[in-house]
Amino acid sequence: MKAIIYRDNGAPDVLRFVDRDLPEPGPGEVRVRVAVSGVNPTDWQARSGAGHPKHFSEVTPHLDGAGTIDAVGEGVDRSRVGQRVWLFMAAAGRPTGTAAEFTVVPAGQAVPLPDEAGFDVGASLGVPALTAHRALTVAEDGPRRLRPGALDGKVVLAAGGAGAVGHAVIQLARWAGATVISTISSPEKARLATAAGAHHVIDYREGDPAADIRKIAPDGVDIVAEVALGANLALDLAVLRTRGTISTYANDGGTPVELDVLQNMVLNARFQFLILYLAGPEARAAAAQDVAAAVRDGALPVGEEHGLPLIRFPLDRTADAHRAVENHVVGKVLVDVTV
Template identity: 40%
Template sequence: MKAVWYERTGAAPDVLTYGDMPTPVAAPGEVRVKLEASGVNPADVGRRAGSYRAMEFSRVIPNSDGAGIIDQIGDGVTRPGVGQRVWLYNGQRNGRAFGTAAEYITLAEHLVTPLPADVSFAAGATLGIPCMTAWCCLFGDGPIAGQTVLVTGGAGAVGHYAVQLAKWGGARVIATVSSALKAEQARLDGADFTINYKTEDVVAKAMAFTDQRGVDRMVDVDFGGNIATTLKVMAMNSTIAVYATNGNRTPIVPMRDLMERCIGLRSLVLFALPPVLLAAAQADISKWLAAGPRLHNIAAQFALSETAQAHLAVEKGDKLGTVIVDCAR
């Protein structure tokens, strides 16, 4: 099969190789997916660059998310069948060297989920880690119907799914954004109220929207960078769900403030969450997809041989949506 890999970390054009590798065979409990599309996440780029963590394997096929068609099943597989369209997540993560920047991938059956016929493979490859993370942040502590949810970075890969899922879950949604274009995207996703954190007073706007009560749930893209603002907008008995903290990786957390207002802090990284929660996320996302047309943001698409350029597009930092690699070309 054709694939892209790296054997050392560094700049994408320097370390990513495009060539031939043996086509994998599904082991017991695994399915093989003929990949049509691969989604590039910031963590995939960070792993390849060496800024995320040290390499765990001598050769890595990057990218964790993807979509395609199951073409082989291993012994003991009971749920998906050959010919099933699927989306997948955690293709390349802790314990797995080979991700989705390839024509084929084998992985455990619980990591794949049926992809509806009306969702393209490129759109399916935007689900994976962003949509799963959004769901776990929103629903990991129970239903959100009737609550007010604040999504920071509401037009980002995780944020735009969090806005859509929160509305589907019956919440009122505030989204913080950094531009008029992103505000429009958040509104298209269903946000009830948007705040430009670069030009507007987030605390004053959020508190006014909630009649000074504060928000019940926050989905936070930068806990360390946002913490000074965050604690001023949280309601009593609220929850902050944190999935990134790049603005300040070692923030000082004023625990007394959290305790006196009974603010829960849920920090998460997807691959480490309990299997039962991840299974619930997959099942609910399937219901959400089936309930109506959804927005899937594709920032750019590249051929498999252009995976280095796809990584550079993510590193540039100005994308709106997920960068996709077309594995079939």
Template identity: 45%
Template sequence: MIAAYYKSTGDVDVLEVGELPTPEPRGGEVRVRIALSGINPTDWKGRARGELSFPFQIPHHDAAGVIDAVGAGVDPGRVGERVWLWDAAYLRQWGTAAQFSVVPEAQAVALPADVSFDLAVCLGIPAKTAHRAVFADGPVSGQTILVAGGAGAVGFYAIQLARLGGARVVTTVSSDDKAAIARTARADSILNYRQDDVPARVAELTAGAGVDRVIEVAFAANLDLNRQVLAANGTIATYAVDEEMPAIPVRWLLPDNITLRWLLVFAVPEEAKREAVAELSRALADGALKPLPLLRFPLEEVRAAHRAGEQGAVGKVVLEIP
């Protein structure tokens, strides 16, 4: 098969494209013919400074494709099933930047017939992270949630899932183009943090009550903002690192009983992963989720695709697999 892979970590130049053996599914696994491979920050960060556990690593965790073979113990009727993949490269060699990937069968999730691969490839890490960030502490119906970075992959799905959960959603973006993406996700209020006085606007939108929950992509940078907009007994759910050792303002957090929830999608309890996958599947069946705009690259341009992601491309960077 043709695949992108690397044998050492570093900048995009470590990525190669060439022939590798086609993997065979073992017991409990399925093999998927990949159509689209999704790229997330964890993919280029792992390539840049991760540790190699195998002679080579095929990157990328997320994908959309069709099951073409199954291992022992898997229903043969799954062959031909359209699926979306998650965590394909987590502690595994066969990521999705290839014509074929092999995963445990639960990590290849059936797609409704009317759901496109363009939507399916956007799920995986971003949508599962968003689900945990929104619902880890229980139902959100009636709450007001601030989603930082509503045009980012996680933020985009956090908006949609919070709305589906009955919350009112305020989101922040940095440009008109990103505001249009957040509007597609059906955010109730969209604030441009480069132009708007976000604390004042949030106070206005909530009649001074503040928000119940913040879904945060830049914890350290936005601490002071969140201090101004978060209601007592609120929660900051943060899923990204923008500063290695941020100062934690305990004198604010403690009196207001603020909860900090740290979130790494790979470390989420298995039960929570299953719950996220089940709820995402229901939302797909109901036609309730939208895709991000896709920035497409052919497999042989994997270096350019990683570079685009690292440079902050707007939308979802994907590889088209021949």
């Protein structure tokens, strides 16, 4: 089979397009013929070695993808052969991710994909959708699971709604019944956040964004899903309701975070720092179930018309796909594996 591998950490040039033996699924595992592989920031960070120690002599990257089960290991229902699936955390703690024609994963990390949902949708779920679910289910006064109506009466602020996680936050929050506000930095990103389903978009670089958000949510925002905590903290606290939650999954820009303790005490603010790999298996399993339900409801479409442009590369140009993600391209970067 064709696969992408790297043996040493470094720039995208360390990625190699090679032939490898077809992997065999072990007990409790499935083998998937990968159609589309999704690329996330954590994939290039792992490749570069930035905060991700390398545990294997050779690695096939990428956590997310979608394809069809073509073999199962001992203990897995053989009726799953031929099932269309989306994959998450394929390369987490394992040397073989989805940047290959075939990959092997634990059966629970291959989630059924409805026939009406394309492989592009499946490959765009994984890290972004599960992170978004986590961000929306950690509030003190909020639900632990998502479904239609679970966030009725809540106001969610999706920072950076044109990004992959922000896009999923908008879609999941709207599916669950929240009023969704997104902060953006340009008319083009406003268009994308609106296409994703945001009820309101606010340009945080113009006018008085805190006052604009307070006009929409006079009592404050219940949940902030934050991508740049250091840069946006003052705005977040200005619009957060008492006992509100700031769920932060990144600190884009690297601005240091300084907290006014008294201000946060008066607000009874909750900060939840998120990293999917350490969220725990129960939280990840619940998120996968809820995301799968949202997909069945047609709530997580992708493509420019749905607020998430798709940027595609063939498997042998995976290095270029990594460069695109590193350069903060707007949209979801996909690698077409099966052509």
